[in-house]
Amino acid sequence: MSADCGGTSANNESETRRVVIDGGTEQGIVDEEVVRFTSDLIRIDTTNRGGGDCRERPAAEYVAERLTDAGLRPAILESAPGRANVIARVRGNDPSAPGLLVHGHLDVVPADPGLWSTHPFSGEVRDGVVWGRGAVDMKSANAVVLALVRSWARTGRRPNRDVVLAFTADEEDSAAYGADWLVREHAALFEGCTEGISESGAFTFHTETADGAPVRLYPIGAGERGTAWLRLTATGTAGHGSKSNTDNAVSALAAAVARIADHRWPTRLTPVTRAALTEIGAAVGVKVDLDAPGSDPERHVDALVERLGGAGALVRSTVRNSTNPTMLDAGYKVNVIPETATAGIDGRVLPGTEEEFRAALDALTGRRVAWEYAHRSVALTAPVESATFAAMRSALLAHDPDAHVVPVCLSGGTDAKQFSELGITGYGFSPLRLPPSLDYGALFHGVDERVPVDALRFGVRVLDRFLTSVE
Secondary structure (H helix, E strand, C coil): CCECCCCCCCCCCHHHCCCEECCEEHHHHHHHHHHHHHHHHHHCCCECCCCCCCCCHHHHHHHHHHHHHCCCCCEEEEEECCEEEEEEEECCCCCCCCEEEEEEECCECCCCHHHCCCCCCCCCEECCEEECCCCCCCHHHHHHHHHHHHHHHHHCCCCCCCEEEEEECCCCCCCCCCHHHHHHHCHHHHCCEEEEEECCCCECEEEECCCCCEEEEEEEEEEECEEEEEEEEEECCCEECCCCCCCCHHHHHHHHHHHHHHCCCCCCCCHHHHHHHHHHHHHHCCCCCCCCCCCCHHHHHHHHHHHCHHHHHHCHHHCCCEEEEEEEEECCCCCEECCEEEEEEEEEECCCCHHHHHHHHHHHHCCCEEEEEEEEECCEECCCCCHHHHHHHHHHHHHCCCCEEEEEEECCCCCHHHHHHHCCEEEECCCECCCCCCCHHHHCCCCCCEEEHHHHHHHHHHHHHHHCCCC
């Protein structure tokens, strides 16, 4: 289940080398492979509809075949028929250094072909762009890893630390068939890993200063809000819809849902978000004083986020907890008052606020409505002063020296939550250099998901520099 790439020690300036292999340059081979692998993976439909309805096995076999070609011995691990994960280990130059986990998920969210300008599973490459579901979330990142590992094998190079590669199932649902299962059943495969990198970070975020000067930010994920998917249940007295009923489950549920939707969660600044506000402010020329005497924290932080302009989007959803009603279910006929009514709430919780969150839900639901966790995962935080964060920053600036690298807390979650149970600190680091015309955030789970070819090639170069230099 593990393998060595073999070869000589890594050259930290290797991205500038032009190794001739079979009549072509190594860089040319890598550039071609990362695009082809992205396109091929998109064509493999791994739609995750939830509730166990997904089949990642074909994508896992594709990944494993390319890793095998690179001299590795990947293991395909099925948690259920068709629900496949791939694990492989690349030996590093420094056997005394802690291992580094590089993980990405193989599943994607559903896509309606009728809404897209090109078929979501075509993997079409047109006008320098790769189109399709998974182009950013996150088959392109998997392709970057595959292309890089194969390049190392051809050139005899290695990363500095042992790298464990994990291509997982079920991230787009609950991770029950993927990272959660791997952590419970195959923890030994991740032995020695202390840190990990994955999606939702190190992409270009275009903004500007107050006087209109363009600014390029690269946000690196250094935290995640915890997931708190809730199920609300109201119970009442069933009866005829034409008769008076003061014990109506639907009414009780609707009132609770409205209270939750209207609730204003208080500001809670984590260390990561404090660092994000400070560093983003410095990049766009906005003075940040989070401890200004006499200021109202609620108004002060919200006003600061607005003064950051477009860059405020990077922190707006992570200065407080959130609860968004997303599902309602009650009754079977319009003239029948049902005995029960249920609702689904997507809750997200900042590190250290779990007790506050539970107490607020108790008060908001009231005595008529019960609530429980339908799915729950921990909130995460990672140090922004670490050598690993510094190496990520250095790798990005080496290829975009005029940019600004900033830490952020992710509003949602990734498989890093599950791997944190093994003591692995997670960062969001999947490098892409994007043009101003492309709204990266809108492409996640959106229509016409796509990624520029140049962004993929940038990603390979930055990831190569990081993995061959981080100590």
